[in-house]
Amino acid sequence: MxxxxxxxxxxxxxxxxxxxxxxxxxxxxxxxxxxxxxxxxxxxxxxxxxxxxxxxxxxxxxxxxxxxxxxxxxxxxxxxxxCRVDHPRFFAFVPSSATWPGVLADFLCAGHNTFQGTWLGASGPSQLELVVLDWFRDWIGYPETASGLFTSGGSAASLDAFVAAREAAGAPERATVYMSDQSHSALSRAATIVGIRPECVRKVRSDGYFRMDMGRLAEMVAADRAAGFNPIAVCANGGATNTGAVDPLGAMADFCEAQRIWFHVDAAYGGFAILTEKGKKALEGIERADSIAVDAHKWLFQPFEAGCLMVKDIRRLEAAFSVQPEYLQDTQFGREHPNFSDRGLQLTRSFRALKVWMSIQTFGLAAFRRSVAKGIQLAEEAEEYVRASEWLQIANPASLGVVCFRFNPRDSGYSHEYLEQINKKVQARVIETAVAMTSSTSLRGIYSLRFCILNHHTTWQDVLGTLQAIERFGLEAVASTAK
Ligand SMILES: Cc1ncc(COP(=O)(O)O)c(C=O)c1O
Structure with missing residues (x-):
């Protein structure tokens, strides 16, 4: 031919x-x-x-x-x-280290220019997205009614979740959402986009381990209802970015069930820890959430962008997003043939599920379990090292690959201000020398260094070398800084 x-x-x-x-x-x-x-x-x-x-x-x-x-x-x-976010010593923010099949999947999708907004537009890719979403459903322990969609990232996933929550609540006036003071800024931004007034984005003080304080949550919801606010969603952290903290998911699910409020878990970075024994235990109760945001471009080793929203009853998401204009009338094939544009913001969307599928097909799920488990383990070993060090002090124990600490020699008696000055110098030295990349944070006003260890290439030598460099930089900073 x-x-x-x-x-x-x-x-x-x-x-x-x-x-x-x-x-x-x-x-x-x-x-x-x-x-x-x-x-x-x-x-x-x-x-x-x-x-x-x-x-x-x-x-x-x-x-x-x-x-x-x-x-x-x-x-x-x-x-x-x-930033080389896939560098083995990149411990800042939330690292991401893509697998090669995932990279090639993006190339293949771009080369096929797959339009995955409708079943007609891409039936094979839509079917595969359904399959991968069912994998996630099973890992989470969700029922068969659950499904979702791939999104650009966790921010978009939580945005879509808020729309579903608002519609499920009947789009009331003074719609109000609750989250802890440790929740990611993506959630307050999503709330703003959804039209929730700033005074209706309620930040609940977290406890000593940076977890949602349930007593405080209950008090705030009761007081707000009495004052005419309408709670539409309570958000939990399934791995808070700052500390890795996991909110009390079971207690929050009980509360939301009793109060009839949508329960959303932001597990953008921590969610795939569910593939491991320790992660499953830490995230117990997540399966009771109405919706969950997870990012495959974080702890499932995919290139950006690969976020995902899972919803326990997919009909509630579709009820919120489904629109059927005349010019798309040829794309309606009924429930068995979903149009992913009916589940979220995007009509034109790329085929993100392929990267997850190709990576897992290539390496097998067991390799992913071990790679996630390694991050959890390395953060725990970093905590042990810090606890044994004469120069370092734990600021928050390791949780889901995140550990926070600071330079503070044992029994130093240094003032809060002096320690902040020293640790800022340490952080600046790490950046300047580029031995690694770390980012700092503030935990209840205490300046803290933070490691987020999610890269499957990272070894204990990478972690140890960085901790030792931090000890050295701290000693140099003390030597050059007047008390
Ligand atoms: C807990 C959490 N939620 C939400 C986000 C935002 O996700 P994205 O950057 O994929 O939109 C992040 C990003 O690091 C995160 O760690």
């Missing part, structure tokens, strides 16, 4: 076959080379606005240039100026 384009002039926006393949090969080589050398590179690299303006500011060229040059420029002048 002759190709319909054979003999026809090529589009101006097309490359010859051999060049396409050579460029793909080049791109793959650049990435593999980067991955092979990552551990020997600094954990981050940044540029000032002035430096990067000088490097990158230019008008779009009227005529094209060789594609190879363009790729090389991207690889040398643009992409390296970034």
């Amino acid at each position: 002759t190709s319909p384009t054979e003999g026809a002039a090529r589009s101006e926006l097309e490359l010859p076959r051999d060049e396409m393949l050579a460029l793909a090969q080049k791109a793959a080589e650049l990435i593999v080379h980067r991955l092979e050398h990552l551990a020997y590179e600094p954990a981050w690299r940044g540029g000032t606005r002035a430096e990067l303006e000088a490097l990158l500011r230019e008008p779009p060229p009227e005529e094209g240039r060789p594609a190879l040059e363009v790729i090389e420029r991207a690889a040398q002048e643009i992409l390296p100026f970034a």
